[in-house]
Amino acid sequence: MSAAAVEFRGVSFSGPGAPPRVEDLDLSIPSGELLVLLGRSGSGKTTTLKLINRLLTPSRGEVLVEGKTTTAWTAIELRRRIGYVIQEGGLFPHFDVARNVGLVPVLLGWDPDRVAERVREMLELVGLDPRSFADRYPDELSGGERQRVGVARALAGDPPLLLMDEPFGALDPPTRTEIRSEFATLARSLGKTIVFVTHDLHEALSFADRIALLARSRLVFLGGAQGLLESSEPEARAFARTLPRRLQ
Amino acid sequence: MGFLGFLAANRTEAARLALEHAGMVTLSTGVAVAIGVPLGILAVRRPAHEWWILGFANLLQTIPSLALFGFLIPLPYIGGIGARTAIVALVLYALLPIIRGTHAGLLSIDPAVREAAIAMGMDSWQRLRDVELPLAFGVILSGIRVATVISVGVATIAAAIGAGGLGVYIFRGVSMVDNRLILAGAAPAAAMAIAADLGIGALSRRFSRATNRTPP
Amino acid sequence: MLALAFGLLAGCRPADRVVVGSKNFSEQVLLGEIVAQSIERRANVPVQRRLGLGGTFVCDHALRAGEIDVYVEYTGTAFTAILKRAPISDRARVLAEVRNTYAESAIEWTNPLGFENAFALVVRGEDSERLGVRKISDLAAHPDWRAAFGYEFMERADGFAGLARTYGLRFDQQPRTLDLGLLYRALVDHQADVAAGNSTDGLIASLGLRVLTDDRGYFPPYDAVPVARRSVLDRHPAVRAALESLGGRISAEEMRRLNYRVDGDKVSAEQVAREFLSSIP
Numbered sequence: 001m002s003a004a005a006v007e008f009r010g011v012s013f014s015g016p017g018a019p020p021r022v023e024d025l026d027l028s029i030p031s032g033e034l035l036v037l038l039g040r041s042g043s044g045k046t047t048t049l050k051l052i053n054r055l056l057t058p059s060r061g062e063v064l065v066e067g068k069t070t071t072a073w074t075a076i077e078l079r080r081r082i083g084y085v086i087q088e089g090g091l092f093p094h095f096d097v098a099r100n101v102g103l104v105p106v107l108l109g110w111d112p113d114r115v116a117e118r119v120r121e122m123l124e125l126v127g128l129d130p131r132s133f134a135d136r137y138p139d140e141l142s143g144g145e146r147q148r149v150g151v152a153r154a155l156a157g158d159p160p161l162l163l164m165d166e167p168f169g170a171l172d173p174p175t176r177t178e179i180r181s182e183f184a185t186l187a188r189s190l191g192k193t194i195v196f197v198t199h200d201l202h203e204a205l206s207f208a209d210r211i212a213l214l215a216r217s218r219l220v221f222l223g224g225a226q227g228l229l230e231s232s233e234p235e236a237r238a239f240a241r242t243l244p245r246r247l248q
Numbered sequence: 249m250g251f252l253g254f255l256a257a258n259r260t261e262a263a264r265l266a267l268e269h270a271g272m273v274t275l276s277t278g279v280a281v282a283i284g285v286p287l288g289i290l291a292v293r294r295p296a297h298e299w300w301i302l303g304f305a306n307l308l309q310t311i312p313s314l315a316l317f318g319f320l321i322p323l324p325y326i327g328g329i330g331a332r333t334a335i336v337a338l339v340l341y342a343l344l345p346i347i348r349g350t351h352a353g354l355l356s357i358d359p360a361v362r363e364a365a366i367a368m369g370m371d372s373w374q375r376l377r378d379v380e381l382p383l384a385f386g387v388i389l390s391g392i393r394v395a396t397v398i399s400v401g402v403a404t405i406a407a408a409i410g411a412g413g414l415g416v417y418i419f420r421g422v423s424m425v426d427n428r429l430i431l432a433g434a435a436p437a438a439a440m441a442i443a444a445d446l447g448i449g450a451l452s453r454r455f456s457r458a459t460n461r462t463p464p
Numbered sequence: 465m466l467a468l469a470f471g472l473l474a475g476c477r478p479a480d481r482v483v484v485g486s487k488n489f490s491e492q493v494l495l496g497e498i499v500a501q502s503i504e505r506r507a508n509v510p511v512q513r514r515l516g517l518g519g520t521f522v523c524d525h526a527l528r529a530g531e532i533d534v535y536v537e538y539t540g541t542a543f544t545a546i547l548k549r550a551p552i553s554d555r556a557r558v559l560a561e562v563r564n565t566y567a568e569s570a571i572e573w574t575n576p577l578g579f580e581n582a583f584a585l586v587v588r589g590e591d592s593e594r595l596g597v598r599k600i601s602d603l604a605a606h607p608d609w610r611a612a613f614g615y616e617f618m619e620r621a622d623g624f625a626g627l628a629r630t631y632g633l634r635f636d637q638q639p640r641t642l643d644l645g646l647l648y649r650a651l652v653d654h655q656a657d658v659a660a661g662n663s664t665d666g667l668i669a670s671l672g673l674r675v676l677t678d679d680r681g682y683f684p685p686y687d688a689v690p691v692a693r694r695s696v697l698d699r700h701p702a703v704r705a706a707l708e709s710l711g712g713r714i715s716a717e718e719m720r721r722l723n724y725r726v727d728g729d730k731v732s733a734e735q736v737a738r739e740f741l742s743s744i745p
Contacts, residue, residue, distance in 0.1 A: 055363070055367060075369075076370075079368065086360060086363065089364075090358070090361050090363060090364030090367075092361060092383075093358075107374070153368075328653055330640070410641065410655075419615050422615075423522070423619070426521075426619075
């Protein structure tokens with residue numbers, strides 16, 4: 001059995017002089033799993049995500065990635081092994097699509113031909129024709145196209161771990177639905193460990209292997225989709241009610 | 249016009265003074281950029297230092313220019329009469345717009361872009377060189393533009409301490425109550441300021457296309 | 465531009481007051497203070513001071529426009545710079561000429577104070593000793609020296625241009641122009657080798673500087689005389705008497721000493737003037 005890709009051991013985090021955003025979190029994510037962090041706004045899911053790629057460091061406890069604590073890793077080495085996709089995209093406006101996607105391979109020192117090939121591959125993977133998209137700039141793309149580029153960028157360096165923070169949240173519903181189903185297929189074929197943050201149960205149900213439900217900075221449920229729907233835990237029930245009647 | 253005739257009749261001297269003037273402005277702006285941009289970066293990277301960096305630059309601007317020249321004269325090494333002291337004073341005056349421009353430019357970068365750059369595993373220098381400075385460049389350049397235009401004006405005062413430049417004509421004109429002389433200094437100085445402003449403005453437009461493509 | 469400024473200020477002048485002006489260097493401010501206090505003591509007329517106004521031409525304009533009523537001018541300066549005549553060395557004739565010409569504009573030259581303050585070419589004492597530079601014509605041998613002058617000296621007919629012509633002077637580097645107050649410092653700090661100062665400056669001796677002799681008699685005489693608007697003198701005969709009482713009271717020695725009190729001992733002009741006036745009957 002593969003070792004845990006990510007582990008949280010007794011982790012708490014609070015900003016200076018602020019109440020805890022994550023409290024006493026114990027969680028183990030096996031390699032290759034797609035775990036969804038589900039919860040309301042302010043429940044601590046984004047904080048939890050950022051503790052993995054060391055954008056934040058725990059106030060108490062340890063976060064381990066590939067068996068090493070995040071603080072033992074060199075931050076830069078750690079982050080180059082983790083793909084990161086955020087809701088706003090964060091594409092560099094002054095780089096064209098090709099340069100955006102090729103960012104991590106260039107940082108890793110790949111030679112230019114290999115980088116160009118990889119960029120083409122990644123764009124095709126996310127459903128964008130390299131011939132028409134490679135030279136465009138982010139301000140020339142639609143929201144959906146930008147998010148696809150964001151995913152391509154996150155995957156370009158072939159990282160074993162992918163973190164995604166509500167990546168499809170800002171898209172209009174038809175686009176969101178399209179992208180979501182494409183992503184579900186893609187995720188299964190990649191074989192990577194994926195941690196996906198969302199507040200939308202429907203989204204979680206589309207592709208999660210397991211769901212970690214956070215409420216008020218604590219983990220209140222961890223398990224499969226079925227288990228969540230049948231759980232009597234109050235927050236789980238609250239989320240279950242967001243589904244159309246027939247699915248509850 | 250009287251002063252144009254004067255300039256034509258004294259073109260060697262006028263050219264020399266104009267060159268001295270432009271030289272003081274260019275050199276001091278260059279030094280101010282070399283000092284001010286890093287300070288602006290520091291103020292953003294270490295917010296703890298923001299207060300004294302911006303505060304110091306603000307303070308310098310409140311000192312009337314002639315007074316600043318006066319303060320610097322008695323100092324050893326950087327003081328004395330002449331162009332060197334003037335350049336030190338001009339550097340100090342140029343610092344505020346440049347530090348502010350750098351600071352504001354860096355802070356104006358979309359936080360998502362900054363976060364993405366960190367999360368990709370870019371180190372500090374790479375982020376600065378490839379992401380932050382290019383994106384902040386437009387605002388930084390407008391700070392430099394303001395600094396240059398101010399410098400051209402303040403450099404006219406440098407003539408009071410023997411630094412040369414177009415201010416020489418202005419001071420001579422004032423002491424002789426001769427408007428023609430005053431204009432012979434003031435008009436070229438104004439023209440220089442306008443040229444610098446337009447020139448840097450054009451430069452800034454050329455770069456903005458490349459760096460300011462913010463998605464809607 | 466300056467006329468507009470003066471025009472605006474004209475509106476603010478209160479009626480029966482005597483306005484005493486002066487140029488913008490130390491000796492002038494002191495003389496202005498002496499004139500003002502003399503009028504206050506003897507004539508019992510309120511005095512408004514506008515000292516340190518600017519250069520020669522600023523004061524001349526102000527006097528003719530009625531912005532100031534009296535200031536101390538130097539005969540040679542009026543002769544060559546204001547009246548734009550070619551410089552001559554006959555002391556009595558220069559005074560007579562300026563007196564007569566100014567009278568046509570209703571301005572009176574009262575009594576000479578007793579000293580002359582001429583442009584003085586000043587060098588460092590040690591250079592003078594070492595290189596035997598004692599007269600202005602000795603300068604021709606040092607074209608590598610750096611000169612520092614005030615703005616007026618560069619522009620005036622009795623200034624550098626005429627001097628260079630008379631003595632055949634040529635400097636490798638263009639003379640630098642700067643504020644009068646900085647000239648001696650430039651010499652002391654070795655940032656200039658020769659400067660055009662004033663012969664009665666208090667600091668010359670104390671800074672170890674030396675005045676070069678005008679061996680070819682280039683400079684005209686510069687006798688110091690209070691110059692006043694006739695209308696004011698007619699309206700206040702006591703003011704005329706006060707000015708006349710200063711006639712012949714200040715020798716060159718005395719002027720230097722008084723200047724040193726202000727520039728060297730750092731005593732206020734106001735106090736030095738008071739001390740001086742108490743010491744003369």
